[in-house]
Amino acid sequence: MFRTTLALVLALSSPALATQEYILPTLFDVSGVAANDVLNIRAEPDAKAAIIGTLARDAKAIEVVEEREGWGRVNTAGQSGWVSMRYLSYRTDVWQPDAVPAAFRCLGTEPFWDAKREGGDLVLRTPEDQAGDRRPVQAVLDTGVFRDPSRVVVARDMTLFAHPQICSDGMSDRLFGLSATLVIHGDSPRMLSGCCTIQP
Known part of the structure; x- marks a missing residue:
């Protein structure tokens, strides 16, 4: 009985069976930003980098095309920049089987x-x-x-x-x-x- 239970636990915890949270590119919503604040878009994935744009605290459906050490690359005003992934929550409704997203x-x-x-x-x-x-x-x-x-x-x-x-x-x-x-x-x-x- 113990062996059977252990085998089942190991099988269920196998990386091959783990569900990926998301694969980029996909869409995110801004979350966790204070009511009187915005999410800064920076020139580099660094909190000290120059600010090249902002996202509203309630911005929806933001496309992240690349992720690097807790920062996500987004496009703004003809250029790309970086936002902290800490303030983004991914949407689970983007990539559906046998379909493309509405804005594809x-x-x-x-x-x-x-x-x-x-x-x-x-x-x-x-x-x-x-x-x-x-x-x-x-x-x-x-x-x-x-x-x-x-x-x-x-x-x-x-x-x-x-x-x-x-x-x-x-x-x-x-x-x-x-x-x-x-x-x-x-x-x-x-x-x-x-x-x-x-x-x-």
Whole structure:
């Protein structure tokens, strides 16, 4: 009896069975900031670093793309900075199976493009086509790993791959948490690269 109980305890405490709290990028809400205060965004992950922006004490759905020693990287006003993770609480409703977050959007430069899911379609916009090329979404695939942000959006003649990786748009000082590859099928197949965000 003792051996059986011990084996069960060891199995349940195995790291392989542990649930990851979150995988970045994901969304957080600001919490624990005093009513008359704000959460500072700093240039570096250091309490003495220059303040480059602020978040309201009740700010919601803040995208954190990277974490370093208790600090989270966020984007603000065309640049990225760091906030103390002590004042952020993660949202459990962001990465759902077979879906992308409502604000999921991918973009690239050289050439410029923008793709996001709108209703049942994956819509690709370019400077030449602002109305957008709409393709019905056939499936949204995930890895099956709990809260893993990796996604593949399969649409008619178009497939969008997104996976966690620090990514630059090449046009600003912002950094993103998802790297994107968009493959357009058809008679003249082409591949576009870029970054994705889930920040509302």
